[in-house]
Amino acid sequence: MNKIILVLSIFILVVACGQKNNSKKKNTKDYSEIKDTLTAHISKINEKGKIVGFSVAMVNSTGILYNEGFGLADSTTQKPYSIQTVQPIASISKTLIGLSLFKAQEMGKLNLDEPINKYLPFKVSNPNFPETLITIRQLAIHTSSITDSDSFWESDYILINKDHKKGTGIPDYFNEPKTKISLADFLKSLLTEKGALNNGKSYSVNKPSAKFDYSNVGSNLCALVIESATGIPYQTFTTKYILEPLQMNSSSWTAKYIESKNRSTLYATNEQIMADYTTVGFPASGLITSSTDLGKYLSELIKGYSGNGSLLSKESYNEIFKKQLIKSQLPEGVDANTGIFMDYSKRGIGYNGYDPGVMAYMYFNPESLIGKIVLINTDTDFDEEVRPTLDKIYNILGEYETKLK
Structure with missing residues (x-):
C-alpha cells in the first residue's frame, strides 16, 4: 500500500514539474516574442x-529587461x-x-545646508548680494544664482x-x-572677482534661493565641493562609491x-563626423558609458526610490527624490520640479x-x-x-512598458 502511495506521489510530482516547466517555457517564449516585436518596431x-547609431534599454529594480543596439557606432568602418x-x-x-553628495554627507564630510565657502579653496559670492x-x-x-555665462560656453569644450x-x-x-586646466582653476577663473574668465555675467540678478536657473557651472562647483570636503578627487570618489x-x-x-x-564616433549629422572633444567641466557632462552600464545605474535609482537602494541609505534616497522647489522659484507657467540633481518631467523621474x-x-x-534609456550618437541641432x-x-519603449513588466 505504501509503495502504491509512493509511486502515485512521484507521478503527481513529475506531472506537476512538467506543467511548471511548460509554463516557464511558455512565459519565456511570450517574453521573447514581445522583445522581438519591439526590436522590429525600433528597427x-x-x-x-x-x-x-543608438542603444535602448528598459529596466526595473531587478535589472535589465531589454537592451539592444541599432545602427552604427562608426559609419566608415561599418562597426555596429x-x-x-x-x-x-x-x-x-x-x-x-x-x-x-549624499555619500559624502553619510560619511560626515559635509551637510547640504551648509555654505559652500566652508569647503571651497576660493570664495564664491554673488556680487549683487554679497552678504x-x-x-x-x-x-x-x-537656485544658487550662479549662471552659465558666454565665457563658460566658450571655454568648456576642448578639441x-x-x-x-x-x-x-x-x-x-x-x-x-x-x-x-583643472576644474578648480577653471571655476575660480569664472567665479572670483578678478578671475580671467569672469565677464561680469557669472551671477544672475536674482538673490540666491529666489529662482530656479539651470547651471552647469553651479553643478561643477558642487562636484568641487565634494572633492574639497572629502579630500578625494571627484573621478576617484564616483568610481569608488558608484561605478565599482x-x-x-x-x-x-x-x-x-x-x-x-x-x-562610438559622434556625428553632427548622419553624414558628417563631429570632432572629438572633451570638457573642462566634466562632472556636469562628461561620463562615458553604455546602455548596459547605465541600465545598472538606473536600476539602482529605482531601488533607491522604492526604499531598497544599495549605494545610499533610505533616508538619503528619500531626500534625493523629494521635490525641492516651491512655486515661486519656478519660471512662470512651469509645473515641473526637481529633486537633488533629479528631474520630474512628463517622461518620469530622471534626467536627459x-x-x-x-x-x-x-x-x-x-x-x-x-526605467527607459535611449542613447544616440548624432547631434539634434543640425x-x-x-x-x-x-x-x-x-x-x-513606453508602449511596451507594461508588456515587459
Whole structure:
C-alpha cells in the first residue's frame, strides 16, 4: 500500500514539474516574442537613417529587461552600435553628483545646508548680494544664482586632436587642444572677482534661493565641493562609491581608460563626423558609458526610490527624490520640479542630456517602476528630424512598458 502511495506521489510530482516547466517555457517564449516585436518596431525607425547609431534599454529594480543596439557606432568602418558601445551621456552625468553628495554627507564630510565657502579653496559670492551665503543645496537644485555665462560656453569644450579629416564638424565654440586646466582653476577663473574668465555675467540678478536657473557651472562647483570636503578627487570618489559597486566596468570620466573598440564616433549629422572633444567641466557632462552600464545605474535609482537602494541609505534616497522647489522659484507657467540633481518631467523621474553629437534620455515611471534609456550618437541641432526620431523611439519603449513588466 505504501509503495502504491509512493509511486502515485512521484507521478503527481513529475506531472506537476512538467506543467511548471511548460509554463516557464511558455512565459519565456511570450517574453521573447514581445522583445522581438519591439526590436522590429525600433528597427523600422533605424532604417530611415536619421540617427547614425543608438542603444535602448528598459529596466526595473531587478535589472535589465531589454537592451539592444541599432545602427552604427562608426559609419566608415561599418562597426555596429551594440549594447557595449560607449559614448558620453552629457547632463545625465549630473545625477552622479547628487548621489556623491549624499555619500559624502553619510560619511560626515559635509551637510547640504551648509555654505559652500566652508569647503571651497576660493570664495564664491554673488556680487549683487554679497552678504547672502550660497549653500550646497542651492547648487544641487539650481537656485544658487550662479549662471552659465558666454565665457563658460566658450571655454568648456576642448578639441582632443589638432588635425581633422576634411568635412569634420567643428563648432565655433570648440577650443584648440591645450593643456587641460583643472576644474578648480577653471571655476575660480569664472567665479572670483578678478578671475580671467569672469565677464561680469557669472551671477544672475536674482538673490540666491529666489529662482530656479539651470547651471552647469553651479553643478561643477558642487562636484568641487565634494572633492574639497572629502579630500578625494571627484573621478576617484564616483568610481569608488558608484561605478565599482554597481560593476559599471565600461564607464569612465576619461576616454583613455575605455577600450577604443567600444567607443562610438559622434556625428553632427548622419553624414558628417563631429570632432572629438572633451570638457573642462566634466562632472556636469562628461561620463562615458553604455546602455548596459547605465541600465545598472538606473536600476539602482529605482531601488533607491522604492526604499531598497544599495549605494545610499533610505533616508538619503528619500531626500534625493523629494521635490525641492516651491512655486515661486519656478519660471512662470512651469509645473515641473526637481529633486537633488533629479528631474520630474512628463517622461518620469530622471534626467536627459545634450552635448555636441550626443543626446540621451534616462527616466523611470514612478508608478510602474520601469526605467527607459535611449542613447544616440548624432547631434539634434543640425537636422530637425533627429530629435523627433529620438522621441519616437522613447515613446515606443513606453508602449511596451507594461508588456515587459
